Amino acid sequence: MSVMNTEHEKLVHKLKDDSFHKEYEEKYHDYKVGFIPLVLGKFLVFAGDLIYGKEPSYGKFQAIEVIARVPYESWEMVSYLFLTALYSNEKRAINLTHTSRFGRMAQDNETMHVVVISKLAKEAKQTGLIRFYLIPLIFSLFYFIASTILYIVSRKSSLELNYMFESHAYEQYGQFIDENKEELKNKPVNSRFLDFYGRPCANQYEFFVSVRNDELIHRNESLERIKVPRA
Numbered sequence: 055m056s057v058m059n060t061e062h063e064k065l066v067h068k069l070k071d072d073s074f075h076k077e078y079e080e081k082y083h084d085y086k087v088g089f090i091p092l093v094l095g096k097f098l099v100f101a102g103d104l105i106y107g108k109e110p111s112y113g114k115f116q117a118i119e120v121i122a123r124v125p126y127e128s129w130e131m132v133s134y135l136f137l138t139a140l141y142s143n144e145k146r147a148i149n150l151t152h153t154s155r156f157g158r159m160a161q162d163n164e165t166m167h168v169v170v171i172s173k174l175a176k177e178a179k180q181t182g183l184i185r186f187y188l189i190p191l192i193f194s195l196f197y198f199i200a201s202t203i204l205y206i207v208s209r210k211s212s213l214e215l216n217y218m219f220e221s222h223a224y225e226q227y228g229q230f231i232d233e234n235k236e237e238l239k240n241k242p243v244n245s246r247f248l249d250f251y252g253r254p255c256a257n258q259y260e261f262f263v264s265v266r267n268d269e270l271i272h273r274n275e276s277l278e279r280i281k282v283p284r285a
């Protein structure tokens with residue numbers, strides 16, 4: 055059994071091509087989010103920079119990835135829950151099922167990130183019970199509640215907030231890859247979970263490039279969901 059989604063993996067592979075990557079990235083590069091997602095998104099980035107520093111690191115990525123799963127978990131739960139009562143309109147049922155599936159797939163992808171990166175953070179000795187374990191865990195509990203309420207009240211705001219979060223993750227991984235390219239090429243990724251997921255990576259450079267591309271897909275897909283109405 056492997057967890058990965060074939061269509062997603064094809065797109066991750068396609069994004070290795072520079073001109074396709076540029077076109078895909080520019081599609082939503084200048085998107086302007088609404089006031090509420092802007093304020094909440096900026097707060098998330100500010101809090102992350104304050105606790106883990108502005109510069110990307112294994113430890114900071116671990117915290118990002120614990121929190122990154124949460125919006126998808128809330129979207130999957132809410133859309134699946136809605137289907138309990140809202141099943142007679144077939145178009146709406148299809149849209150809700152799509153959102154639920156997308157949420158599940160993205161969660162599995164983020165889970166792979168956090169499992170593998172936490173192993174790399176441990177190897178880099180960037181660990182600690184409060185800063186790297188408890189703070190992201192507690193934060194993600196509150197974020198889950200906020201994301202669920204926001205998704206029910208304003209689906210667009212919730213999707214735009216995730217656009218901001220994923221944009222930040224994409225930029226941080228990009229910076230990390232640019233600054234450590236050669237070093238990462240010489241570092242292995244030994245992870246049973248990565249094999250189980252179904253994404254072979256020869257070294258950490260390949261791994262982080264694929265993770266950066268995952269975040270770009272999540273960023274764009276979040277906005278694509280806005281175009282598809284819930285009902």
Ligand SMILES: [Fe+2]
Binds near residue numbers: 163167223269
């Ligand atoms: Fe991620």
Ligand SMILES: [Fe+2]
Binds near residue numbers: 164220223269
């Ligand atoms: Fe992501």
